[in-house]
Amino acid sequence: MNTPACPSAVNRRSWLAALAGSAVLPGATAATPRPEITLRFSHVVAEETPKGLAANRFKVLVEQRSGGRISVQVYPNAQLYGDHDEMQALQLGAVDLVAPSLSKFGRIGLPEFELFDLPFLFDDLNAVRHITLGPLGRKLLQGLPRQGLVGLGFFDNGFKQMSANRPLLEPRDFAGLRMRVQASRVIAAQMRALGAKPVTLAFSETRRALAAGVVDGTENPVSNFWTQAMHEVQSDLSLTEHGYLGYAVVTNQRFWQHLQPDDRALIDQALQESLAFANQIADAQNDRALQALREAGTTRVHRLGADQRARLRQAVQPVQQQLASRIAPHWMSDLKQAMRKA
Numbered sequence: 255m256n257t258p259a260c261p262s263a264v265n266r267r268s269w270l271a272a273l274a275g276s277a278v279l280p281g282a283t284a285a286t287p288r289p290e291i292t293l294r295f296s297h298v299v300a301e302e303t304p305k306g307l308a309a310n311r312f313k314v315l316v317e318q319r320s321g322g323r324i325s326v327q328v329y330p331n332a333q334l335y336g337d338h339d340e341m342q343a344l345q346l347g348a349v350d351l352v353a354p355s356l357s358k359f360g361r362i363g364l365p366e367f368e369l370f371d372l373p374f375l376f377d378d379l380n381a382v383r384h385i386t387l388g389p390l391g392r393k394l395l396q397g398l399p400r401q402g403l404v405g406l407g408f409f410d411n412g413f414k415q416m417s418a419n420r421p422l423l424e425p426r427d428f429a430g431l432r433m434r435v436q437a438s439r440v441i442a443a444q445m446r447a448l449g450a451k452p453v454t455l456a457f458s459e460t461r462r463a464l465a466a467g468v469v470d471g472t473e474n475p476v477s478n479f480w481t482q483a484m485h486e487v488q489s490d491l492s493l494t495e496h497g498y499l500g501y502a503v504v505t506n507q508r509f510w511q512h513l514q515p516d517d518r519a520l521i522d523q524a525l526q527e528s529l530a531f532a533n534q535i536a537d538a539q540n541d542r543a544l545q546a547l548r549e550a551g552t553t554r555v556h557r558l559g560a561d562q563r564a565r566l567r568q569a570v571q572p573v574q575q576q577l578a579s580r581i582a583p584h585w586m587s588d589l590k591q592a593m594r595k596a
């Protein structure tokens with residue numbers, strides 16, 4: 255896939271601002287003050303994704319509202335840090351903001367975040383936001399200071415689909431497949447329940463592993479599948495909508511506490527608006543990626559019938575009990591109570 259040549263430094267800002275859906279910043283003139291604060295925002299996906307666009311929107315808003323006094327450097331595509339080291343880099347203060355998927359918090363001692371990985375848990379994004387924007391979401395973020403971190407908010411990508419070099423329509427279709435997963439015990443259990451072998455790999459390594467045949471397939475929302483060019487090495491994408499992928503924006507606690515109150519308020523307000531922006535565009539981003547995938551013609555796209563989804567849902571039922579054995583009982587009861595109110 256030929257990605258457009260990276261624009262020169264001058265019009266790159268316009269390109270990023272356009273991607274983030276905002277007016278172009280006032281030209282970089284001698285009047286722009288040297289930044290007093292530079293926020294380093296590292297993430298692992300392409301810029302043309304909900305997370306990438308949210309990060310760029312955040313950059314534009316912070317720099318505009320601070321008059322350039324606060325600068326935001328966004329490092330997409332795991333340019334700076336990837337799945338293996340972004341959280342540690344944040345804890346060490348080597349970066350100031352990351353936005354990992356909720357599937358990646360279990361390995362820093364917060365397995366309760368894997369509630370979001372339970373397959374077929376959510377029927378739609380409204381059901382997700384009832385959790386992330388409600389008391390249970392706040393309670394989940396309260397665990398982060400134990401790790402020297404502060405959770406600033408949740409936002410969506412969307413629902414995950416399954417890909418491989420064969421149609422994945424029935425549980426038996428997964429038998430023996432090596433499926434790349436995120437570092438989540440729930441997602442690994444999901445793949446095993448389907449008869450597949452979970453292989454945990456960093457997101458940035460996935461495309462290469464698929465091309466080399468190290469893994470046979472994977473799962474992700476279409477925006478990630480498309481922007482990583484996985485369609486070039488996967489013949490089949492099954493629209494299973496079997497699980498949710500979302501994010502939490504996290505900062506280093508010391509960094510956050512040492513900001514001047516006005517700067518902290520400006521940054522937080524810009525971030526909350528950027529997360530709302532991401533939630534507004536997430537569905538459209540995934541729809542746009544699916545359309546582009548269909549037009550590329552490289553990958554057969556399969557819609558599942560209600561009976562087929564029911565059989566997949568039945569096959570992964572055991573996963574919920576396995577998670578319940580790993581987290582404090584109140585998390586499951588809190589989740590069930592919150593879902594009843596949705």
Ligand code: LMR
Pocket residue numbers: 298299305354355411436456457474478499
């Ligand atoms: C993955 O690792 O598949 C995703 O979490 C990548 C992302 O951040 O969307």
